[in-house]
Amino acid sequence: MIRATLISCLLMATGLCHGEIYRWVDSEGKVHFSDKKPQDSPHAQDISGQLRPLNSDSSTSETEKLQQVFQEETAEEKAFHQRQQTRQQQQEKQRQQACQQAKNQLSVLRGRVAFLDPDGNEIVVTETERERRAEQLEREIRQHCS
Template identity: 45%
Template sequence: MNTAQWGMACASLLLAMGAAAGELYRWVDEDGRVYFSDRPPVETQAQDISDKLEPINSIDGNRTQRSAEGRRPHDIEREYAQHRQQQQQQQQQARQRALKRICQQARQRLNALNGRVAFIDENGREVRYSERERQQMAKKLSHEIAQRCD
């Protein structure tokens, strides 16, 4: 082991020993910057905040860990489930509105088929259908409305 590696090992050991002691200090310098350390500074007074912190890695099963936002994991899951349910309801309502609009348009077409009919194609020319073809189209449309809309 060379000198650099030996120095790093000693420094790591010293840091680990300091962390194991469980002391943590907080202080603010003259520029307003906040510092934290496991050793109090020599040049200024520091506040010992060791007793105000909860352990991050705890094997205490009786205590519930909170997330960074202060919510418990089961709260997050419940919020996600509620959000998902709201999304599904909104999607269902959107589908119902779309179906209602389509059904209204189909009923209007059926009313048009049952009256005097003049079909115009996309070029503006009249398309002629026999009475039998018109009745078949009306019957088919009526059947679709009955299946999907009522």
């Protein structure tokens, strides 16, 4: 019994043992596939010989070709990608800081505004100038901030 099971497993593993595949069309026009020949359809075709094996093992040369095409990243490539990622993170951080600063300035401009010169003296700004600056900041925020 054990010997028969072992031989059966070996035959299946080596691909020497294969089943038959049948194709037929029923009375409603539907196409069916099965590993057993249907009793009620005399027109079932054995299509086993028309199918290719799906799990065929590639040869060593084909595997080597694939390994050459899909090589792992070199240390230099990994370092480059790391630097690129760090640069992108820094740029994103700077963009977020600039956006936050613009939003803060906009909220200041929407309220009561008092501009000061470098000496600390108040600069009088008209309401029109304040609105113009606020609109400019809104455009910049819409353009550069999400």
